Amino acid sequence: MTYMELNKRQTEIFEIVKADGPITGEQIAERLKLARATIRPDLAILTMAGFLDARPRVGYFYSGKRPAQSVADSMTGMRVRDFQSIPVVVEENISVYDAICQMFLEDVGTLFVVDQSSFLTGVLSRKDLLRTSLGNNELEKIPVHVIMTRMPNITYCEKQDTLLHAAKKMIDKQIDSLPVVIDNGGGLEVVGRVTKTNITAAFLSLADDHEL
Numbered sequence: 001m002t003y004m005e006l007n008k009r010q011t012e013i014f015e016i017v018k019a020d021g022p023i024t025g026e027q028i029a030e031r032l033k034l035a036r037a038t039i040r041p042d043l044a045i046l047t048m049a050g051f052l053d054a055r056p057r058v059g060y061f062y063s064g065k066r067p068a069q070s071v072a073d074s075m076t077g078m079r080v081r082d083f084q085s086i087p088v089v090v091e092e093n094i095s096v097y098d099a100i101c102q103m104f105l106e107d108v109g110t111l112f113v114v115d116q117s118s119f120l121t122g123v124l125s126r127k128d129l130l131r132t133s134l135g136n137n138e139l140e141k142i143p144v145h146v147i148m149t150r151m152p153n154i155t156y157c158e159k160q161d162t163l164l165h166a167a168k169k170m171i172d173k174q175i176d177s178l179p180v181v182i183d184n185g186g187g188l189e190v191v192g193r194v195t196k197t198n199i200t201a202a203f204l205s206l207a208d209d210h211e212l
């Protein structure tokens with residue numbers, strides 16, 4: 001998306017309002033030695049694009065909000081590394097029973113499974129554990145590697161990826177979280193976790209930054 005360019009007169013009007021607002025259209029026109037009608041289209045553009053606000057009997061003032069276009073800029077600038085959470089990892093041989101306890105203790109919805117070299121081998125979701133628990137009372141005896149979703153079927157991201165890219169992966173694959181990994185040749189080292197909660201937090205921070 002291209003950032004809206006203001007022409008010279010629009011920039012002058014914006015600067016006047018920013019410095020001296022609230023100010024009426026008449027007063028702005030006087031300052032520029034132009035007719036009120038001449039600057040009317042410029043004022044319309046500036047208010048519609050969100051650069052300025054206008055109120056009857058008050059005049060034009062600087063809204064302090066960033067114009068709508070820059071929401072897109074902020075969004076594409078959001079990186080996984082700025083919003084990721086700490087990952088919770090377990091070893092392949094722990095039991096389903098212990099994994100359930102771990103999930104409660106750590107208060108997470110997904111566990112990542114690693115091998116002895118600490119490389120990512122699997123993912124365990126709430127429903128993976130629930131499914132195994134149904135009608136099974138020997139959960140201490142089942143190792144998680146039997147039930148986990150395993151490599152190479154794991155969707156992951158890296159910390160420099162955009163948050164938008166990570167969000168799209170979660171929606172496309174219908175999953176709640178992604179491991180954030182460093183690919184160091186031999187395997188994937190898990191360094192973070194991106195969840196739908198992180199995406200919601202990012203969504204809110206966007207609104208906050210733009211005073212929406």
Ligand code: ADP
Pocket residue numbers: 110123124125126127128148149153154155156174175176177178179
């Ligand atoms: P739940 O199963 O609790 O609804 P998810 O929607 O995250 O949670 O998981 C759905 C399925 O996808 C589960 O079988 C899980 O193992 C698997 N899964 C979860 N996250 C990933 C991932 N990042 N990559 C591949 N598979 C995943």
